Every structure is written in structure tokens, then in C-alpha cells.
Amino acid sequence: MSAGQAVALGIALVVVLSSAAIFTLAYRRESESRAVGTLDKEARRRTRLRKPVEVSAASDPGVDDEDSEAEPAPEPPTPIREVIELSPAEFGETRRQFLNRATGVSFGAFLAFFGITSLAFLWPKLQGGFGGKIDAGDVTEIKAAIFQPDGSIEPFYVAQAKTYVVPFDEDAISETDFGGIGVVAEGLSGLFQKCVHLGCRVPWCSSSQGFECPCHGSKYNAAGEYEAGPAPRNLDRFAIEVIDGRLIINTGVVRDTPRAKVKTVQYPQGVNCL
Numbered sequence: 001m002s003a004g005q006a007v008a009l010g011i012a013l014v015v016v017l018s019s020a021a022i023f024t025l026a027y028r029r030e031s032e033s034r035a036v037g038t039l040d041k042e043a044r045r046r047t048r049l050r051k052p053v054e055v056s057a058a059s060d061p062g063v064d065d066e067d068s069e070a071e072p073a074p075e076p077p078t079p080i081r082e083v084i085e086l087s088p089a090e091f092g093e094t095r096r097q098f099l100n101r102a103t104g105v106s107f108g109a110f111l112a113f114f115g116i117t118s119l120a121f122l123w124p125k126l127q128g129g130f131g132g133k134i135d136a137g138d139v140t141e142i143k144a145a146i147f148q149p150d151g152s153i154e155p156f157y158v159a160q161a162k163t164y165v166v167p168f169d170e171d172a173i174s175e176t177d178f179g180g181i182g183v184v185a186e187g188l189s190g191l192f193q194k195c196v197h198l199g200c201r202v203p204w205c206s207s208s209q210g211f212e213c214p215c216h217g218s219k220y221n222a223a224g225e226y227e228a229g230p231a232p233r234n235l236d237r238f239a240i241e242v243i244d245g246r247l248i249i250n251t252g253v254v255r256d257t258p259r260a261k262v263k264t265v266q267y268p269q270g271v272n273c274l
């Protein structure tokens with residue numbers, strides 16, 4: 001995983017954790033305010049229910065203890081259901097709490113969505129998809145697929161890596177800008193399929209033995225070196241290595257090089273496609 005991906009992943013994790021914290025805070029505040037409101041209403045209800053009982057006992061002073069023994073006990077007072085009206089101040093406080101809560105929850109939901117989307121975007125890269133290291137296959141088999149019986153070549157295309165694997169003469173590397181940047185291994189190099197002009201996918205032309213972009217006509221030889229057109233540099237290439245006989249393409253590390261002054265292969269070797 002590259003440094004950029006690590007930073008992006010860290011930001012995504014922070015966003016998700018922040019969202020969880022905001023949700024937790026909003027829920028706790030809601031619970032606390034609900035608990036306080038319940039106590040207040042309950043206390044007020046008890047106070048109001050107690051008053052009629054006191055008044056009824058005080059308003060009948062002529063009744064003594066003997067009469068109360070002779071007559072059946074009076075019916076307990078029917079509880080009075082009261083509607084508690086909120087004052088304008090209380091109403092304003094409730095509405096403000098609701099708005100604060102709604103804002104917090106909405107913001108938290110947005111952050112959670114953003115964080116989860118970012119994680120989903122990065123997840124394939126962590127599992128070896130484009131943006132990470134990709135096993136292109138056995139080096140011997142790749143070379144067998146590249147070199148044709150008539151002496152021509154056909155790049156070995158790795159769709160998952162969006163890469164053309166092409167041969168590269170390592171004896172000539174000292175004359176180029178490709179030395180020391182980890183883009184050549186066991187006579188192979190991995191070219192990014194994207195044109196460095198405006199990003200079209202560059203197809204291979206078998207007759208000319210080069211890459212020719214259909215969008216604006218840029219041309220590159222079989223080693224991905226600039227030959228013609230508006231492209232500002234050679235085709236970009238990925239860092240590669242061979243591990244246990246298998247070619248590993250690191251699509252998280254892209255190397256760009258200026259237009260080649262010294263060409264390592266001849267171009268064109270036949271009729272152009274464009």
C-alpha cells in the first residue's frame with residue numbers, strides 16, 4: 001500500500017470513528033433530556049393530584065371520628081387527568097433541542113456515508129486490485145505469449161492491472177531514463193494503457209509494432225517510448241518485480257519519463273494503423 005493510500009485510509013477511518021462518536025453523543029443527549037422531562041412532569045402531576053384530597057378533608061370540619069366509623073368510607077377521589085401546557089419558553093427549548101439533535105444526526109449520517117464510501121473505494125486496492133500489487137503470471141509463460149514465431153511481438157495484456165507487458169532490452173537501459181526506477185525486471189516492462197496526452201486507452205498496432213492512440217494520433221514504439229503526436233512524454237509504466245518466477249506489477253507506483261531521446265526499438269516496423 002502506497003503512502004497516499006495509507007493517508008486516504010486513515011482519513012476514512014477517522015471519519016467513520018467521528019461519525020460513531022457524533023451518533024453516540026446525539027443519542028446520549030436525547031436520553032438525558034427525555035429522563036429530565038419525565039421527572040418534571042411526574043413531580044408536577046403528583047403535586048396537583050395531592051391538592052384535591054387536602055381540600056376535601058378541610059372543607060368538611062363537622063365530620064368526626066365516630067361518624068366516620070358508622071358510615072362507609074368515602075370513595076377515593078378520581079384521579080384528575082390534566083393536560084400540561086408548555087410555556088412559550090419551554091416550547092422554544094424543545095424546538096431548539098429538536099433542531100440541534102436533527103442537525104447532529106444529519107451531519108453524522110453524512111460523515112458516515114462519506115467514510116463508508118471511501119472505505120469501499122479503497123477496499124479492492126487493499127485486496128490486490130488496481131492500485132495495489134497484481135500477480136500477472138509466470139514469467140516464462142508471459143514471454144512465450146509475447147514473442148511470436150515470425151519475430152514480431154504481441155504485448156501481454158493484463159486487464160486487472162490495465163497494463164501491457166512488453167519486452168525491454170536491459171543492455172540498453174543505461175542509455176535511457178528507465179534505469180534505477182524499478183520498471184524493468186528479467187527483460188520485461190509494464191506499460192500503463194492510458195495515453196499520457198488526454199487519457200485515452202492506447203491500442204497496440206501489430207503491423208507497425210507500436211502503440212497508436214486513436215484520439216489525437218500520439219504514437220509510441222513497442223517499449224512505450226514517445227515517437228509522434230501531442231503526447232508530452234513516454235507511456236507511463238508501473239514498478240514491477242519477479243518473485244518466485246512470477247511477474248508482480250505494482251499498480252500503486254507509476255513512473256513517468258520524458259520523451260525518449262534514444263530509442264531502444266525501431267518504429268515503425270510496418271504499416272501504421274492510423
Ligand code: FES
Nearest residue numbers: 195197198213216
Ligand atoms: S489522448 Fe492519446 S493522443 Fe490525445
